Amino acid sequence: METGEVLVIDLFAGPGGLGEGVSSVADGDGNKPFRIGVSVEKEPSAHKTLTTRAFYRKIKVLDGGLEDYFNYVRGKLTRDEIFELYPQQAQEAIYETLEEPRALGEDNDLIHSRIRELIITHQGPKVVIGGPPCQAYSLAGRSRNAGIKDYKAEDDHRNFLYKEYLKVLSIVQPDVFVMENVRGILSAKLNGNVMFPQILQDLRDPGLVTEVRGVAKYRVFSLVVEANDPSDPQYPDSSDFLIRSENYGVPQARHRVILLGVRQDIAHVPDTIHPMKQAVTVEQVLSDLPPLRSGLSKQKDIQKDWENQVQINAKKLERILKTRFESGAVDKLNLEPMLDLERQSSLVSELERIIPAHLEDWYLASHPGCVLNHATRGHMTSDLLRYAFSAAFTKLSGGTSPKARDYPLELAPDHENWDSGVHVDRFRTQAANKCATTVTSHISKDGHYFIHYDPKQCRSLTVREAARLQTFPDNYLFEGNRTQQYVQVGNAVPPYLAQQIGNIVMKLLE
Ligand SMILES: C[S@@+](CC[C@H](N)C(=O)[O-])C[C@H]1O[C@@H](n2cnc3c(N)ncnc32)[C@H](O)[C@@H]1O
Structure with a gap:
């Protein structure tokens, strides 16, 4: 990692929508400041997709790299063959995704020690991204659980995965974090209490929950409602965190909660993302x-x-x-x-x-000359x-x-x-x-x-059509069987939206 680069730690990475958007951000000189250091994902097919994408990012800048990648996605080279052609990049990609699918909460020794290794050698800013899934937040999860006899939300460890996120914040103390979640996080209840204010409080002061002393505190911003006066106790209101993707150039009414945490010693107030006039159909x-x-x-x-x-x-x-x-x-x-x-x-x-022009370049850049994952x-x-x-x-x-x-x-x-x-x-x-x-x-x-x-x-x-609605570039390959590919696409943050968030983070860190 070069000095000045922003180290990105991607948790609960899914197929890598957030990581894709953030790592594609370019400054005025065309330099791409964000480098993903590690992506943590426990589901094997999503993990394989992440590794392939990490590998793609590393070889696309090399002579013949793009062509070889296209040969892989067209089935002319096997995974083993292309990894053999670029052994160093393959090793780096495998390292980036922790060699295997890993679960936060279960494989913490390995995950945390790898993260520590990365931050010790890194000089520049650090960013943690990712969205811990939670049964209690998602409306579908809630109705599924309602059918389980004696289900107790407070005993379901999946309701507390955000604490794994807090542990990583305590270790990294990043300049900025981006946390994405479903809309249900705003209204989810545990023991009759709405969870969101507590989650927000915990994110502002992660050390208090993880019991690690001296951990940095955070101010948490909305990406869509301007903080005219961030000390205003009314800012931000819970609903300010809801992003309606269709207002930001994404052809999909995807409404997600996205929190932008900025370490308290950083005085700048982040910008908000700008809505586009025309919805994309x-x-x-x-x-x-x-x-x-x-x-x-x-x-x-x-x-x-x-x-x-x-x-x-x-x-x-x-x-x-x-x-x-x-x-x-x-x-x-x-x-x-x-x-x-x-x-x-x-x-x-x-x-x-x-x-529309803003998406044409986005989908079609470095086009593989074929259509991937397009089968009915x-x-x-x-x-x-x-x-x-x-x-x-x-x-x-x-x-x-x-x-x-x-x-x-x-x-x-x-x-x-x-x-x-x-x-x-x-x-x-x-x-x-x-x-x-x-x-x-x-x-x-x-x-x-x-x-x-x-x-x-x-x-x-098809998976490709769903991927277009999610704004994945056409050269993004989803690994696994078709069912797994659909799950990956459905779980992701739209990369085009993530890029806009990445732009704001870049500006903030300048
Ligand atoms: C909503 S998706 C994340 C989407 C991703 N942020 C993106 O931008 O594409 C959540 C992911 O977390 C993964 N996951 C769930 N529990 C996990 C755990 N304990 N450790 C690591 N990954 C986990 C799931 O397999 C799923 O792929």
């Missing part, structure tokens, strides 16, 4: 990706069968839609199946690109018609995905209580003309909430 960022057909699950997947099924569906759909929309508008949709669609494609299409799932034939209906309805209604009550009886799934209100939103099309709804890890379970807006493709989004 789903179509703008997905329309240039190769169209694909869905697969057929629970039966042999044969292309002709898919085309025949979609052909049959087209007739039904037309009839149904004409009972709800003006006939001319339905005719214009042309629901006939596209022939010869594949289930996966790595070929960059020649479709027109309508990506299989769907049951009954769902093909529902997906096509949902997508067509959304288009004809100007961007409103149909609710359960909008489905004709013949499309209602076999749920006894389909009409009861429980399934109001069982299927959701990501409307072409709006930003997407939050991409969550639930996308790994089924694609019902993430239906592609094109009624002719009858499918849910």
Whole structure:
């Protein structure tokens, strides 16, 4: 690590969205000040993704490095082969991700000693980033736990992972920390008490919790509401920490709590990130990706069968839609199946690109010349018609995905209580003309909430499409099987948002 560089310690790193954004920040001379020293992640596939990305960052600046990386992602070189070509960089990448998946709280001896090693030899500023997951915060986690007999939130160690974050703060005493979490952290309760004020207090004074003496204290700022007078006891209000990603150039309504901690001896007050006037739509960022057909699950997947099924569906759909929309508008949709669609494609299409300028460079820089992680799932034939209906309805209604009550009886799934209100939103099309709804890890379970807006493709989004909505660059490879890839993408901080946060941190440290 060179003097003056900012050492980044990335905890609960997932596939590395925060790290990607921060490490891509460049100063006026094009230098990139942030260097990730360590990324800690316990889930094996996300860990593998992190290692691959760390390796990519190290070899892309070398002669032939990018080309070799592209050969790896295209499957022309195996992981072992490319690691053998760049043994030093491979070793450094493996070291950066602690050789193996590691869990904070379980592998602390190793994790803490590695962090100590890094900070002893580092001269410049230090930053800790990451978001400790918590069952009690996430609304999904809360409802899952409510179904567990004798579940006691106070006994669930997963509710206290943020204390692992505090331990690392106590060791590193970074100049700045960035902590991301779900919105539920603002309202989560433990023993009837709202947890957030205590969490905030603990972050301001981590030494008090970790019982380490002399640990630096922090002021915690919002990244979206200006601190005109940070000593104002009203600042920041809990809600000031909520960032609505869609206001900051991300094509997705992802609302996350992000806290910016600044060590008390640093007098500067950080800037806030600037909202963009225009929201980015789903179509703008997905329309240039190769169209694909869905697969057929629970039966042999044969292309002709898919085309025949979609052909049959087209007739039904037309009839149904004409009972709800003006006939001319339905005719214009042309629901006939596209022939010869594949289930996966790595070929960059020649479709027109309508990506807004700020994201075009971001997605396409150092492009691998192929499309990664772009393969569809299989769907049951009954769902093909529902997906096509949902997508067509959304288009004809100007961007409103149909609710359960909008489905004709013949499309209602076999749920006894389909009409009861429980399934109001069982299927959701990501409307072409709006930003997407939050991409969550639930996308790994089924694609019902993430239906592609094109009624002719009858499918849910691919990992690459979800990655575009999360603003991962096109050359970002997600390792693991498809389910694991979806989880990784759904868990991440949008790197484009993270870069804006990184810009603020850079300015603060100048
Ligand atoms: C919300 S994701 C983090 C996303 C990440 N900050 C990003 O920017 O992409 C949380 C991650 O923490 C990991 N995790 C959970 N418990 C952990 C632990 N005890 N130690 C390390 N990682 C953990 C999960 O596997 C998950 O990948």
